[in-house]
Amino acid sequence: MKRDVRILLLGEARVGKTSLIMALVGEEFPDEVPARAEEITIPADVTPERVPTHIVDTSEVEQTEDEIRDEIVKANVVCIVYDVSESSTIEKISSKWIPLVNGHVERSSRLPIILVGNKSDLQCGSSMESILPIMNQFSEIETCVECSAKNLKNISEVFYYAQKAVLHPTAPLYDPEEKQ
Numbered sequence: 001m002k003r004d005v006r007i008l009l010l011g012e013a014r015v016g017k018t019s020l021i022m023a024l025v026g027e028e029f030p031d032e033v034p035a036r037a038e039e040i041t042i043p044a045d046v047t048p049e050r051v052p053t054h055i056v057d058t059s060e061v062e063q064t065e066d067e068i069r070d071e072i073v074k075a076n077v078v079c080i081v082y083d084v085s086e087s088s089t090i091e092k093i094s095s096k097w098i099p100l101v102n103g104h105v106e107r108s109s110r111l112p113i114i115l116v117g118n119k120s121d122l123q124c125g126s127s128m129e130s131i132l133p134i135m136n137q138f139s140e141i142e143t144c145v146e147c148s149a150k151n152l153k154n155i156s157e158v159f160y161y162a163q164k165a166v167l168h169p170t171a172p173l174y175d176p177e178e179k180q
């Protein structure tokens with residue numbers, strides 16, 4: 001059984017990574033946020049899976065590539081956050097963020113990824129049409145969820161899914177790519 005869970009938030013600037021963390025902790029939408037939130041630890045007894053959970057923010061404004069790489073290596077699960085109203089932040093999931101994550105983990109130790117579509121308050125439709133092909137392409141993506149830090153919608157779900165991906169992984173027993 002895992003002793004604790006380390007959740008890392010990655011994604012383009014301004015998608016709302018810091019706001020999501022502050023909304024979870026403060027239970028309200030923060031009008032102003034620093035570039036990077038302090039690492040927070042949620043005690044075991046208030047998490048759904050009863051495991052101490054660390055939530056780690058990143059910011060390309062404040063951190064070097066090396067610092068972000070070090071955080072990827074330490075993480076148990078990565079949330080790649082995008083803005084549902086900005087298609088460029090969706091394109092970067094497969095062109096930039098997934099390769100970055102995969103480039104820093106050993107082939108044998110799979111690092112689960114959750115796709116998090118923030119700012120659902122800004123759109124009427126759904127980003128799933130653009131997200132599904134990405135999910136089909138990368139088996140390390142455990143699930144996807146749309147949320148809004150502003151409306152406090154699905155915030156705790158994001159972190160619950162991340163925790164669950166570590167504690168109850170649904171990795172395929174057999175990876176067809178390894179057979180080639």
Ligand code: GTP
Pocket residue numbers: 011012013014015016017018019020030031033034035036058059060061118119120121122147148149150151
């Ligand atoms: P960097 O630290 O620069 O990488 O950005 P970030 O991903 O941490 O984004 P941040 O939390 O700083 O939010 C960027 C802007 O988006 C801020 O003006 C937030 O108020 C706004 N924002 C964050 N979440 C939401 C949301 O759910 N809905 C709306 N409408 N705006 C949001």
Ligand code: MG
Pocket residue numbers: 017018019034035036037057058059
């Ligand atoms: Mg930030």
